[in-house]
Amino acid sequence: GINAEYGSVSEVYCRYNRARGVALVSPEDVVNACKTLTPQQHGMELKRFSSGVLVVEGDNFNSIMSTLVDTITDNTCVTALTLSSIMAIPLLLAKERLQAAEQHGLLCRDETDEGIFFYKNLLVTA
Secondary structure, eight states, rough: OSSSSSSHHHHHHHHHHHHHHHHHHOOHHHHHHHHHTTTTTTSSEEEOOOSOOOEEEEEEEEHHHHHHHHHHHHHEEEHHHHHHHHHHHOHHHHHHHHHHEEEEEETEEETTTTEEEEEOOOHOOO
C-alpha cells in the first residue's frame, strides 16, 4: 500500500478517487498534479524508473539509498524479493531501488543460477 515514503501513481489515483467518491479525477490529472510536487517543496517527488513505472516517493534519495545499503549490510546480501519482504515495499520498487543503487556504485550484483544477489560495494562504500 501507499505510505509516507512511496506510492505508485496508480495507488495515489485509486486512493484519491476513493476518498472523493464523486466527481472523480482522471489519471492524467493525477499524474500532472504529481509532477508539481517537487517544485512546491512538499517533500515528495514523482519518479519514473527505468522500467517506466511512475512512483511518488520521498525526495530524499540519499536517505533512501543509505537505508538500502544499511539493510544489505545487516543481511550480507539480498535479492529483490528479500529486500521487498524486509522493507515491506512492493517487489517492483525493491527491484528499481536495487538497480538505482547499483547504478550509483553503492551495490554490486552476483548473477547465479539461484537468482541475482546484491552486495554492498566495498570498493566504493568501505
